[in-house]
Amino acid sequence: MPKILMKxxxxxxxxxxxxxxxxFFGYPITPQNxxxxxxxxxxxxxxxxxxxxxxxxxxxxMVYGAAGAGARVMTSSSSPGxxxxxxxxxxLCGAQLPAVIVSVMRGGPGLGGIQPSQADYYQATRGxxxxxxxxxxxxxxxxxxxxxxxxxxxxxxxxxxxxxLVLVDGLIGQMMESVDLDKPVVKRQVPKKDxxxxxxxNHPGRNIINSLYLDPQELEDHTKLLYAKYDQIKQxxxxxxxxxxxxxxYVIVAYGTMARICRSAIEILGNQGIKxxxxxxxxxxxxxxxxFDKIPFGCKGILCAEMSMGQMLDDVQxxxxxxxxxxxxxxxxxxxxEPEEIVAAIRHFQDRVVK
Amino acid sequence: MEVKFRKSKGLTDTPLTYCPGCTHGIVHKLVAESLEELGxxxxxxxxxxxxxxxxxxxxxxxxxxxxxxxxACAEATGIKRVLPENTVFTYQGDGDLASIGIAETIHAAxxxxxxxxxxxxxxxxxxxxxxxxxxxxxxxxxxTSQDGRxxxxxxxxxxxxxxxxxxxxxxxxxxxAAYDPKHVLRAKAAIKKAFTYQKEKRGFTxxxxxxxxxxxxxxxxxxxxxxxxxxxxxxxxxxxxxxxxENHE
Numbered sequence: 174m175p176k177i178l179m180k181x182x183x184x185x186x187x188x189x190x191x192x193x194x195x196x197f198f199g200y201p202i203t204p205q206n207x208x209x210x211x212x213x214x215x216x217x218x219x220x221x222x223x224x225x226x227x228x229x230x231x232x233x234x235m236v237y238g239a240a241g242a243g244a245r246v247m248t249s250s251s252s253p254g255x256x257x258x259x260x261x262x263x264x265l266c267g268a269q270l271p272a273v274i275v276s277v278m279r280g281g282p283g284l285g286g287i288q289p290s291q292a293d294y295y296q297a298t299r300g301x302x303x304x305x306x307x308x309x310x311x312x313x314x315x316x317x318x319x320x321x322x323x324x325x326x327x328x329x330x331x332x333x334x335x336x337x338l339v340l341v342d343g344l345i346g347q348m349m350e351s352v353d354l355d356k357p358v359v360k361r362q363v364p365k366k367d368x369x370x371x372x373x374x375n376h377p378g379r380n381i382i383n384s385l386y387l388d389p390q391e392l393e394d395h396t397k398l399l400y401a402k403y404d405q406i407k408q409x410x411x412x413x414x415x416x417x418x419x420x421x422x423y424v425i426v427a428y429g430t431m432a433r434i435c436r437s438a439i440e441i442l443g444n445q446g447i448k449x450x451x452x453x454x455x456x457x458x459x460x461x462x463x464x465f466d467k468i469p470f471g472c473k474g475i476l477c478a479e480m481s482m483g484q485m486l487d488d489v490q491x492x493x494x495x496x497x498x499x500x501x502x503x504x505x506x507x508x509x510x511e512p513e514e515i516v517a518a519i520r521h522f523q524d525r526v527v528k
Numbered sequence: 529m530e531v532k533f534r535k536s537k538g539l540t541d542t543p544l545t546y547c548p549g550c551t552h553g554i555v556h557k558l559v560a561e562s563l564e565e566l567g568x569x570x571x572x573x574x575x576x577x578x579x580x581x582x583x584x585x586x587x588x589x590x591x592x593x594x595x596x597x598x599x600a601c602a603e604a605t606g607i608k609r610v611l612p613e614n615t616v617f618t619y620q621g622d623g624d625l626a627s628i629g630i631a632e633t634i635h636a637a638x639x640x641x642x643x644x645x646x647x648x649x650x651x652x653x654x655x656x657x658x659x660x661x662x663x664x665x666x667x668x669x670x671x672t673s674q675d676g677r678x679x680x681x682x683x684x685x686x687x688x689x690x691x692x693x694x695x696x697x698x699x700x701x702x703x704x705a706a707y708d709p710k711h712v713l714r715a716k717a718a719i720k721k722a723f724t725y726q727k728e729k730r731g732f733t734x735x736x737x738x739x740x741x742x743x744x745x746x747x748x749x750x751x752x753x754x755x756x757x758x759x760x761x762x763x764x765x766x767x768x769x770x771x772x773x774e775n776h777e
Contacts (some may be wrong), residue, residue: 237596381594
């Protein structure tokens with residue numbers, strides 16, 4: 174199919190339909206409104222489910238109900254709205270229900286702002302809900318990559334019976350790029366949803382969707398099962414891209430919009446005779462720690478670049494294991510840096526080394 | 529030998545976890561019998577809420593989902609929208625429905641979600657040990673209103689049936705009580721009617737059941753039933769608050 178020009182949020186909605194979404198539940202919030210707007214029209218027209226909920230809290234709980242009933246379900250929101258969904262996200266993980274959650278990040282904390290941000294890295298990877306759980310978190314860099322990830326996200330969620338969070342920022346949501354909506358993605362075999370509450374006439378025995386285990390031994394056993402699954406996810410679903418790593422003097426670690434900006438910076442630096450590579454995590458959880466083993470011997474240091482005050486920086490330091498000096502560059506509050514700012518950060522690397 | 533009475537097939541054999549004298553058991557029986565008599569058990573999906581009835585997923589003999597505190601009607605919406613032919617009901621207490629979950633409940637009603645809500649009003653938080661509920665009566669002593677509920681500080685008992693009777697999407701709404709056999713039979717008829725309306729796709733149905741909590745009220749079971757009759761029924765009058773079906777067709 175020829176490429177067409179499309180806005181990020183609309184592309185997410187189209188990709189969700191192509192990924193087989195049965196039902197969407199959401200609540201309006203900037204900068205992701207084009208997702209529910211598009212789906213409200215196209216899901217209802219195709220006899221699928223769209224409900225504008227009374228709140229983000231209600232929306233994620235509708236997701237829980239519908240996912241428990243066996244449907245392919247999705248919600249989308251932005252930072253303060255994702256904060257409100259944390260209760261339901263924890264329950265989805267506890268009850269092992271699949272769902273796709275799209276987070277189009279804006280500045281925070283609090284009501285913050287509506288400009289692009291990456292300040293929800295902790296929220297996405299460290300949880301905000303209660304308990305021992307993990308989300309599978311993907312952070313695409315382009316609209317094409319967002320489409321490809323969205324199309325496969327429902328399979329991934331179903332395969333592991335765990336929510337998948339697609340984490341983009343307001344820039345990816347709001348900008349337009351030329352995309353191929355039908356670029357093939359890997360389809361995986363997903364197990365039959367024999368846990369779904371569809372009425373006992375449709376399956377043997379009673380199906381119960383639940384996250385309550387009052388006996389502490391039972392709860393520990395249940396949680397260990399979740400963690401066995403998370404180990405499997407770490408093995409199979411870790412994704413990253415290496416850019417220009419051969420003989421790199423410095424290595425930048427950046428994801429999403431920041432990675433795009435860093436690509437330009439790497440080109441400028443190359444023209445100035447400084448060879449800089451990049452690790453671009455695509456899965457933020459599981460975090461691609463193994464990528465750090467590919468940093469060439471003799472590298473002068475790692476620059477972690479984020480549109481936040483330094484959240485992924487924790488994972489960079491964990492993955493680095495003290496091997497190379499780590500420096501940090503960040504803009505926040507909705508400020509999107511120019512490539513020249515990254516160029517300057519590399520040129521003055523020593524000033525930015527994290528103590 | 530003729531069988532005069534047997535336990536409903538809508539209940540499992542799991543022993544109930546409710547306190548002696550609590551009317552949850554009676555209401556469970558009424559819901560189970562209604563589902564059985566209407567032939568709905570094998571297509572029903574119930575929502576257990578947070579509170580004393582959290583374990584109702586162990587007691588109702590149908591598919592069940594356990595919902596976060598107050599969110600039962602959101603869960604029910606999600607289920608019903610993807611499985612419109614199944615019978616979907618929530619079973620919620622007054623803390624769950626009238627306090628933390630009033631938004632989810634009122635909007636499910638306003639959307640006319642074709643679900644049935646069984647609302648147990650016992651004027652107190654039972655599971656957590658007897659704290660004040662939004663439905664606690666004026667002057668009623670609880671562990672968080674130890675001198676009795678004072679409207680000046682704690683507001684008034686919230687009248688759910690009265691509020692919901694104003695909502696367009698509600699098809700059937702009745703307040704019943706479980707304090708004597710006559711009223712238990714009336715409650716059964718109301719619950720059965722609500723499920724029948726759902727089957728007929730008429731919209732949102734809710735049955736509020738005035739119930740007793742002898743343990744947390746500090747009464748014996750008999751006095752507790754009397755208190756439902758004399759004190760609670762006065763603040764929360766029984767009756768049909770809305771019935772769209774009467775003028776149906």
